[in-house]
Amino acid sequence: MRKLWHVAWHEYTLNVFKKSFILVLLSVPLLIGGNIGLIVFMVSRENNYAPVGYVDHAGLLADPIPPPLGPSEEAITFLPFQTEEEARQALESQTIQAYYVVAPDYFEASRIELFYLKEPGENATRQFHDFIRANLLADQPPEIAHRAAAGNDVTVRTPDGRREFHGGPTLGAVAPVMLSIAFIVLLLMSSGYLMQAVVDEKENRTMEVLATSLSPAKLIGGKVLGIVGIGLTQLAAWLLVAILAVLLGGSILGIEWLQNPNLDWGPIFAVVAVAIPSYVLASALMVAVGSTVAQSQEGQQIGALFFMLFMIPLYAIRVIGETPNAAPSVVLTLLPFTSLMTVGFRSLFSVVPVWQIAASATIQTACAFGAVWLAGRAFRLGMLRYGQRLRLGEIIGKARVTTEGGSRS
Amino acid sequence: MYAAEVSHIAKSFGNTQAVADVSFAVERGEIFGLLGPNGSGKTTTLRVLLDVFKPDGGTVSILGGPMSEEKKNRIGYMPEERGLYQDLSLERCLLYLSTLKGVPAKEARKRLAEHLERFDLAEHKGKKVKELSKGMQQKAQIINTILHRPELIVIDEPFTALDPLNTQLVKDLMKELRDEGSTIIMSTHQMHQVEELCDRILLIDDGRDMLYGDLDQIRRQYSGHAVLVRLAGDLPDVEGVEQVLPHNNATKLMLAEGTSPQDVLQALIAQRVIVERFEIAIPTLDEIFIRVVEEGDA
Numbered sequence: 227m228r229k230l231w232h233v234a235w236h237e238y239t240l241n242v243f244k245k246s247f248i249l250v251l252l253s254v255p256l257l258i259g260g261n262i263g264l265i266v267f268m269v270s271r272e273n274n275y276a277p278v279g280y281v282d283h284a285g286l287l288a289d290p291i292p293p294p295l296g297p298s299e300e301a302i303t304f305l306p307f308q309t310e311e312e313a314r315q316a317l318e319s320q321t322i323q324a325y326y327v328v329a330p331d332y333f334e335a336s337r338i339e340l341f342y343l344k345e346p347g348e349n350a351t352r353q354f355h356d357f358i359r360a361n362l363l364a365d366q367p368p369e370i371a372h373r374a375a376a377g378n379d380v381t382v383r384t385p386d387g388r389r390e391f392h393g394g395p396t397l398g399a400v401a402p403v404m405l406s407i408a409f410i411v412l413l414l415m416s417s418g419y420l421m422q423a424v425v426d427e428k429e430n431r432t433m434e435v436l437a438t439s440l441s442p443a444k445l446i447g448g449k450v451l452g453i454v455g456i457g458l459t460q461l462a463a464w465l466l467v468a469i470l471a472v473l474l475g476g477s478i479l480g481i482e483w484l485q486n487p488n489l490d491w492g493p494i495f496a497v498v499a500v501a502i503p504s505y506v507l508a509s510a511l512m513v514a515v516g517s518t519v520a521q522s523q524e525g526q527q528i529g530a531l532f533f534m535l536f537m538i539p540l541y542a543i544r545v546i547g548e549t550p551n552a553a554p555s556v557v558l559t560l561l562p563f564t565s566l567m568t569v570g571f572r573s574l575f576s577v578v579p580v581w582q583i584a585a586s587a588t589i590q591t592a593c594a595f596g597a598v599w600l601a602g603r604a605f606r607l608g609m610l611r612y613g614q615r616l617r618l619g620e621i622i623g624k625a626r627v628t629t630e631g632g633s634r635s
Numbered sequence: 636m637y638a639a640e641v642s643h644i645a646k647s648f649g650n651t652q653a654v655a656d657v658s659f660a661v662e663r664g665e666i667f668g669l670l671g672p673n674g675s676g677k678t679t680t681l682r683v684l685l686d687v688f689k690p691d692g693g694t695v696s697i698l699g700g701p702m703s704e705e706k707k708n709r710i711g712y713m714p715e716e717r718g719l720y721q722d723l724s725l726e727r728c729l730l731y732l733s734t735l736k737g738v739p740a741k742e743a744r745k746r747l748a749e750h751l752e753r754f755d756l757a758e759h760k761g762k763k764v765k766e767l768s769k770g771m772q773q774k775a776q777i778i779n780t781i782l783h784r785p786e787l788i789v790i791d792e793p794f795t796a797l798d799p800l801n802t803q804l805v806k807d808l809m810k811e812l813r814d815e816g817s818t819i820i821m822s823t824h825q826m827h828q829v830e831e832l833c834d835r836i837l838l839i840d841d842g843r844d845m846l847y848g849d850l851d852q853i854r855r856q857y858s859g860h861a862v863l864v865r866l867a868g869d870l871p872d873v874e875g876v877e878q879v880l881p882h883n884n885a886t887k888l889m890l891a892e893g894t895s896p897q898d899v900l901q902a903l904i905a906q907r908v909i910v911e912r913f914e915i916a917i918p919t920l921d922e923i924f925i926r927v928v929e930e931g932d933a
Contacts, residue, residue: 228737229734229735229737232731232734232735233735236731240723426720429721430718430719430720430721431716431717431718432718432719432720433718434682434687434712434714434716434718435712435714435718435732435779436735437685437687438685438686438687438707438710438712439707439732439735439736440704440707440735441704444704
């Protein structure tokens with residue numbers, strides 16, 4: 227077992243301390259963080275916290291009630307002016323960023339005019355609307371005022387009625403989709419490393435030295451472990467960034483969507499149950515590919531094909547969304563490669579039956595075992611095929627796994 | 636108990652018979668030469684011996700039985716296909732491979748420092764393997780083969796790419812390892828190295844044993860067909876001499892079938908020729924090699 231761990235540690239340190247790995251590791255959270263930062267910056271540029279004036283000809287704001295504010299929202303000061311002339315002077319002297327004129331016939335015509343030199347901040351406009359609404363509802367009973375202030379309450383319900391969202395999917399609802407995508411990215415990156423690790427042994431001509439130092443099972447096992455470690459390092463880093471983003475977004479930026487994630491563990495476990503055998507399946511197939519091809523470039527091309535197979539549900543997302551429990555969705559759930567993303571998508575629109583998750587996990591596991599068997603054969607047959615491809619027929623067709631390949635001298 | 640014993644092994648790849656019938660045994664503590672022309676099946680024989688390939692027929696015993704994971708730590712192998720991790724530093728590459736042979740990392744580091752010093756590679760330990768010359772890589776391969784102090788060392792063409800100085804270094808090392816009790820199986824084309832180093836040899840051709848045994852005995856076995864003479868005067872006609880060839884400060888007389896060196900000596904003395912030098916010409920391994928292979932082809 228020590229040799230297996232030596233191989234695992236070697237593979238892990240060989241990749242994890244590479245500049246390219248650190249760059250990839252940091253690039254995903256940096257990219258997401260950069261995008262969020264850009265959005266926050268753009269939003270902040272649209273806000274203006276200078277006071278806003280108003281001239282009330284309708285008597286709506288005679289005894290003004292301040293507008294309700296969000297958890298981290300900064301209040302805008304609303305300054306009353308007796309005349310439009312006073313308001314205009316304040317605007318020109320830049321005491322206020324804009325002013326509203328509530329028309330005398332406001333209660334009949336709902337007419338309000340806005341005057342500004344430079345378009346006022348989006349926050350100022352929003353708060354003034356809330357200000358008007360709060361004062362319009364001032365004489366209503368509290369429950370009616372509260373309901374009216376709450377605005378539209380839309381419930382989105384799936385056709386089978388088994389899943390619904392109020393106002394939009396929660397973080398908990400999209401978590402399985404995000405998890406399945408994260409697993410696919412992780413799986414493709416990890417299995418790419420694995421294929422490269424096997425191809426490297428062939429390119430470096432180290433197969434014979436290794437074959438006389440440890441068993442192929444320990445060699446492949448060690449490589450898989452090392453690369454799983456690399457994948458877990460990536461996943462841990464991403465999860466850490468995601469948790470930090472949720473905490474920061476929820477508590478500091480006050481993003482309500484992040485404050486109440488409402489995690490539903492059932493779909494998350496379903497994704498994990500399918501993801502683990504899918505991981506083994508892809509890894510084993512990559513070993514088989516690495517053992518089969520002559521050069522790493524060829525392997526990368528075949529690896530891209532696997533990526534396309536995993537992404538098939540993306541092209542069928544409309545079908546999955548409209549009919550999450552119809553035959554096409556069920557078939558995609560059960561098939562190898564497509565199941566991982568399909569389970570994630572279906573969890574968003576419906577509740578995937580337990581039997582389908584169990585059947586999918588079983589099929590993935592069976593395929594994974596088959597792929598490991600195939601990888602073992604391919605490795606033994608292909609390890610001394612330098613610069614030569616191994617044909618699939620050779621791997622499957624030959625009965626004796628340890629007798630092929632090689633040269634005479 | 637032999638260090639390695641191979642009995643009637645056969646191995647085919649598709650329709651190609653790489654090894655048809657090879658048998659030999661390697662004594663502990665000897666340097667054993669595996670010889671043969673290109674494509675004769677030497678490398679396949681070594682791979683079967685080391686369990687890289689399973690034989691189609693025959694049996695292999697190594698260090699007293701079939702190959703096992705534990706035995707792999709007691710065997711050092713330098714294959715024909717030289718392999719080191721080109722993008723790793725020399726030190727890291729050799730340390731990793733030695734840990735796969737069961738050497739603890741600390742001990743491996745200590746041994747490696749000694750070997751790098753001896754092979755004049757210490758100042759290059761931080762360089763990537765691909766930055767080293769072929770000769771340096773060859774020396775690194777040899778270090779990798781012996782760093783874990785194996786009982787049995789199997790080397791395929793150990794002198795390739797080495798200059799005379801490093802060739803001598805490797806030869807001295809091999810003798811030293813033998814004296815310390817290691818067994819060495821060496822496959823090579825360089826017959827003069829075999830003559831200098833090997834105790835016993837196996838010559839294979841077309842996947843079959845052609846010649847096997849003690850090197851001195853084999854050479855004696857193939858001697859008797861020529862004598863070296865130096866005379867005070869001219870060489871007279873001697874019955875049974877087929878060919879006369881100049882040979883350094885002497886003359887080489889090639890004898891006909893049925894003529895012994897004693898017959899030639901008696902004939903010279905009978906003709907009252909003053910014989911300054913008379914010795915049976917021991918054939919070189921090169922000559923034996925060519926003769927055996929040509930006879931085999933015929």
